[in-house]
Amino acid sequence: MTSAPEQTDVLAVAREQVLERGVGLSQEQVLDVLRLGDDRLSDLLALAHEVRMRWCGPEVEVEGIVSLKTGGCPEDCHFCSQSGRFPTPVRSAWLDIPGLVKAARQTAETGATEFCIVAAVRGPDKRLLSQVREGVKAIREDGNDIQIACSLGMLTQEQVDELVEMGVHRYNHNLETARSHFPEVVTTHAWEERWDTLRMVRDAGMEVCSGGIIGMGETVEQRAEFAVQLAELEPDEVPMNFLIPQPGTPYEHYETVEGKDALRVVAAFRLAMPRTMLRFAGGRELTLGDLGAEQGMLGGINAIIVGNYLTNLGRPASADLEMLDELKMPIKALSETL
Numbered sequence: 001m002t003s004a005p006e007q008t009d010v011l012a013v014a015r016e017q018v019l020e021r022g023v024g025l026s027q028e029q030v031l032d033v034l035r036l037g038d039d040r041l042s043d044l045l046a047l048a049h050e051v052r053m054r055w056c057g058p059e060v061e062v063e064g065i066v067s068l069k070t071g072g073c074p075e076d077c078h079f080c081s082q083s084g085r086f087p088t089p090v091r092s093a094w095l096d097i098p099g100l101v102k103a104a105r106q107t108a109e110t111g112a113t114e115f116c117i118v119a120a121v122r123g124p125d126k127r128l129l130s131q132v133r134e135g136v137k138a139i140r141e142d143g144n145d146i147q148i149a150c151s152l153g154m155l156t157q158e159q160v161d162e163l164v165e166m167g168v169h170r171y172n173h174n175l176e177t178a179r180s181h182f183p184e185v186v187t188t189h190a191w192e193e194r195w196d197t198l199r200m201v202r203d204a205g206m207e208v209c210s211g212g213i214i215g216m217g218e219t220v221e222q223r224a225e226f227a228v229q230l231a232e233l234e235p236d237e238v239p240m241n242f243l244i245p246q247p248g249t250p251y252e253h254y255e256t257v258e259g260k261d262a263l264r265v266v267a268a269f270r271l272a273m274p275r276t277m278l279r280f281a282g283g284r285e286l287t288l289g290d291l292g293a294e295q296g297m298l299g300g301i302n303a304i305i306v307g308n309y310l311t312n313l314g315r316p317a318s319a320d321l322e323m324l325d326e327l328k329m330p331i332k333a334l335s336e337t338l
Contacts, residue, residue, distance in 0.1 A: 045299035048267035063114035064107030088248035170207035215243035242283030270300030279303035
């Protein structure tokens with residue numbers, strides 16, 4: 001009587017499939033990775049780092065973000081303190097053009113190569129696009145050649161074309177979570193509307209930035225689903241956010257993601273998207289705690305937001321830059337095409 005064949009180890013499969021051939025894991029394989037025990041975490045992180053170095057290289061892209069329009073958003077994204085539907089402390093406010101130029105200058109001075117202009121809206125109206133145009137022009141007239149990205153909600157084709165004409169380098173519009181979980185997170189628009197915007201952005205020649213938030217009540221199966229849906233989109237960048245429970249929102253009493261689970265997700269997303277830029281974004285300080293961002297940087301991450309986030313404080317930019325120096329990870333230079 002012969003014994004049943006031993007189950008193939010997912011990390012051994014990933015080493016051959018992802019590290020050697022550059023083929024991302026399937027949904028079932030990502031789920032297997034997410035179910036690995038803590039005793040395998042160090043091996044998983046080491047493999048994810050090897051994949052990052054093999055297919056992306058050692059450089060780290062550093063980005064700063066600023067909110068042009070804060071608060072008063074009509075959508076009901078349950079995680080967001082900027083929704084006008086929830087009794088949060090955030091109030092609607094606009095940043096003037098001199099303030100935008102100053103923020104871009106300060107971002108460039110940190111060594112960052114990317115500056116993202118963000119607005120809390122369903123989609124941009126003529127006033128907002130006019131301010132973005134004025135802002136981009138003023139940043140250039142200030143002598144700043146930093147790459148400019150935007151995150152302005154859902155777009156029409158005409159608006160996509162206008163942003164391209166302005167010289168916007170990259171567009172961020174997060175899918176936020178798996179398609180199957182999205183209706184539990186947002187009810188005022190559909191996941192497919194976000195997907196359609198991103199497809200238009202890609203077809204217009206802008207870089208696509210799309211990620212989401214881990215810790216919004218999704219199952220481990222839905223985390224695997226989300227990873228492969230992002231991989232299908234073929235984004236240039238995926239921001240990795242972890243829920244920061246915001247006062248006044250439906251998620252204000254949610255528990256934060258445990259640090260080891262956060263690292264497992266980062267590594268699994270790297271193995272699903274070996275060539276994609278994975279960026280540490282909101283919630284990393286709260287989630288990782290004593291584990292530190294260094295473990296993520298050595299577990300698949302190759303981009304980072306420095307300074308503060310939209311409505312939450314981050315680490316000082318100097319602390320992150322010192323960390324990259326200690327890890328001997330060079331900061332990505334500005335594109336030679338600019």
